[in-house]
Amino acid sequence: MKNIFKNSMILALVVMSYSCNEKNTETTSTSEVKTQAKTIKQDPINSILTAEEQADMSPDEIIGRLKKGNENFVSNNLTMRDHSSQRREAMIGQYPQAIVLSCVDSRVPVEDVFDLGIGDIFVARVAGNIENKDIVGSMEFATAVAGSKVVIVMGHTACGAVKSAIDKVDAASMEMNALQNLLDEIQPSIDATTKMGEVSSKNEEFTNNVIVTNAHITVEDIRKQSPKMASLEKEGKIKIVPAVYDMATGKVKFM
Numbered sequence: 001m002k003n004i005f006k007n008s009m010i011l012a013l014v015v016m017s018y019s020c021n022e023k024n025t026e027t028t029s030t031s032e033v034k035t036q037a038k039t040i041k042q043d044p045i046n047s048i049l050t051a052e053e054q055a056d057m058s059p060d061e062i063i064g065r066l067k068k069g070n071e072n073f074v075s076n077n078l079t080m081r082d083h084s085s086q087r088r089e090a091m092i093g094q095y096p097q098a099i100v101l102s103c104v105d106s107r108v109p110v111e112d113v114f115d116l117g118i119g120d121i122f123v124a125r126v127a128g129n130i131e132n133k134d135i136v137g138s139m140e141f142a143t144a145v146a147g148s149k150v151v152i153v154m155g156h157t158a159c160g161a162v163k164s165a166i167d168k169v170d171a172a173s174m175e176m177n178a179l180q181n182l183l184d185e186i187q188p189s190i191d192a193t194t195k196m197g198e199v200s201s202k203n204e205e206f207t208n209n210v211i212v213t214n215a216h217i218t219v220e221d222i223r224k225q226s227p228k229m230a231s232l233e234k235e236g237k238i239k240i241v242p243a244v245y246d247m248a249t250g251k252v253k254f255m
Ligand SMILES: [Zn+2]
Pocket: 103, 104, 105, 127, 128, 129, 156, 158, 159, 160, 161, 162
């Protein structure tokens, strides 16, 4: 009787032990899957755009990718990148999908705004995101030579250059002729914007309208200055689009 009892106890312990092991195995297994899923999600991008990938994308697809990237930026969910690995791979060549003309403003981190990194986009920057010969030349290189299919002229809210132009800051009188020349370039956008209320940078609605007009006029000027890019656009091979970055929300509005 004692032996039967003893044997039953041993059997019960073995079964319990087996059950516990089975449960532990399951727990470990679920945890491993979760860890793997986390690892997959966080695996940094270690390659850059290839010539084939660039060739396969249409201008509209690229704009869609940029919009999605901007959503990632807005939701504070930027893609992890292995910059060392990308930098090494980029030594072979570059096949960027777009060129963005932005203001120099330090609060507009262009690559981050579109959740992009090494080899993804060309970036040209000048206060007030106006065009000039050198910038249009850079855009011709980006599109007609290097294969980028989208040109974005991206203004931004609270732009100091636009505000200074609206307020008629006299830079020339302060020995800043180059800055004066730049501010003068923005004047046509002020003239072309419907005057609603005071013409002052304190009038936020008017200032924002000038910023939008300025992006539109810059796009038109690029088309006028570059017959090559204008014809590429007519053929549907590239798109030149104005946009505005909202500093408060991080959102880019394509127009
Ligand atoms: Zn600016």
